[in-house]
Amino acid sequence: xxxxxxxxxDSKQYKFAMRWLNHRADDEMRKMNKEILKEGGxxxxxxxxDHRMSLEEAHKMDxxxxxxxxxxxxxxxxxxxxxxxxxxxxxxxxxxxxxxxTKEDVMVGIGxxxxxxxxxxxxxxxxxxxxxxxxxxxxxxxxxKEDSKGRKMWMDFVENGPTKExxxxxxxxxxxxxxxxxxxxxxxxxRNMMKAGHKMxxxxxxEEEASDFSPGQNEFFWVMANSVKxxxxxxxxxxxxxxxxxxxxxxxxxxRADYKDILEDEEDSDDEEGDDELMLL
Numbered sequence: 001x002x003x004x005x006x007x008x009x010d011s012k013q014y015k016f017a018m019r020w021l022n023h024r025a026d027d028e029m030r031k032m033n034k035e036i037l038k039e040g041g042x043x044x045x046x047x048x049x050d051h052r053m054s055l056e057e058a059h060k061m062d063x064x065x066x067x068x069x070x071x072x073x074x075x076x077x078x079x080x081x082x083x084x085x086x087x088x089x090x091x092x093x094x095x096x097x098x099x100x101x102t103k104e105d106v107m108v109g110i111g112x113x114x115x116x117x118x119x120x121x122x123x124x125x126x127x128x129x130x131x132x133x134x135x136x137x138x139x140x141x142x143x144x145k146e147d148s149k150g151r152k153m154w155m156d157f158v159e160n161g162p163t164k165e166x167x168x169x170x171x172x173x174x175x176x177x178x179x180x181x182x183x184x185x186x187x188x189x190x191r192n193m194m195k196a197g198h199k200m201x202x203x204x205x206x207e208e209e210a211s212d213f214s215p216g217q218n219e220f221f222w223v224m225a226n227s228v229k230x231x232x233x234x235x236x237x238x239x240x241x242x243x244x245x246x247x248x249x250x251x252x253x254x255x256r257a258d259y260k261d262i263l264e265d266e267e268d269s270d271d272e273e274g275d276d277e278l279m280l281l
Contacts, residue, residue, distance in 0.1 A: 003080075012073045022122050023232025033110060037103050052100035055089050118233040125231055125254045126261070132224045133258035140211045150209040158259045162252060173197070174245050184242030190222055225251055 004021075007014040019025040036042040046061040047053045053061070062085070066077040080088070092101035095108050144151040156163075162170070177193040178185055185193060202210045213221070228247040229239055238244065 011075055013075060013077065021117055021120065022124055023235065026232075026235070037106060043103055043106065047100070050100075052098055052102055053092075054100045055086070057100070058089055059085070121250075121254050121257055122232065126257050128227075129224060129251070129254045130258050130261075132221060133255050133262060135217060135220065136255070137259060137262050139213070139217070144209060148209055150205045153205075157252075158256055158263070161256065162249075167249075169200075170248070171245065174248075182240075182242070184238070184240065184244045184247075186242045187222060187226075190225070190243055191218070194218065194221075228254075 004014065004017045007017065016025060016028075020029060034041075042061065042065070043053070044051065046057045046064075048057060062079070066079060069077045079085075089101075092105050092109055093099070095105040096102055141151060141154050144154075157166075173193050173196055174185070177189045177196070179189060180186075198210065225243045225248065226241070228234075228251045229237065229244065231250075233250070234247075237246075
């Protein structure tokens with residue numbers, strides 16, 4: 001990510017990187033990797049008779065690849081520092097026995113990079129679920145007192161994520177309410193779990209501090225939760241009706257990002273109001 005962040009935002013390289021990060025360049029990447037790894041392809045031409053890429057061969061391939069990319073984009077492609085290049089080589093080299101790395105090692109590396117990318121919450125997801133975060137914040141959290149137990153608990157979630165106890169409770173509830181044991185909660189199962197969550201909320205916070213969303217709002221939250229699986233992170237995962245535990249934990253990560261944006265906007269708004277008051281003095 002640091003390498004991407006250092007690119008000019010107007011460059012083709014940066015725009016391609018952003019498309020890849022947001023799953024809009026998957027077909028192009030597959031075609032490029034196919035050309036590199038096919039029989040007699042780029043990898044075979046540089047890896048020699050043993051079909052294991054040495055550090056020297058990797059440097060040569062990288063140089064040719066960057067030169068070709070520069071001609072295609074019309075932009076100079078920056079090389080890696082010697083330290084970074086050696087670190088990457090060691091990582092690939094460690095994937096199998098023997099000196100150098102193989103095509104299979106490269107495929108494992110590609111899979112690992114995709115996993116790292118898929119774990120990242122995208123701007124598209126933050127934008128898509130922002131209305132749900134706004135609904136929850138402005139119709140509930142914003143009305144709580146700053147020193148209330150409910151607001152403190154929510155702030156801890158935003159800053160640190162769910163606690164170990166909360167994660168264990170969610171897993172236990174999932175197991176209890178997933179009546180058909182298919183790994184996902186359908187609408188009826190979801191509503192029952194939310195009712196169990198609200199009951200615990202009332203017991204812990206009391207009636208006055210517990211949330212009180214309308215049936216329409218609860219339906220909206222269900223619709224949003226049920227759409228998490230359609231993100232690019234889950235291209236090859238399950239897309240059947242229902243919310244999986246993976247969907248739910250990802251939703252919490254997305255909402256945490258949105259809540260942080262809301263809090264920043266609130267803070268900026270308070271600062272502006274303070275400036276306006278000073279101007280009137």
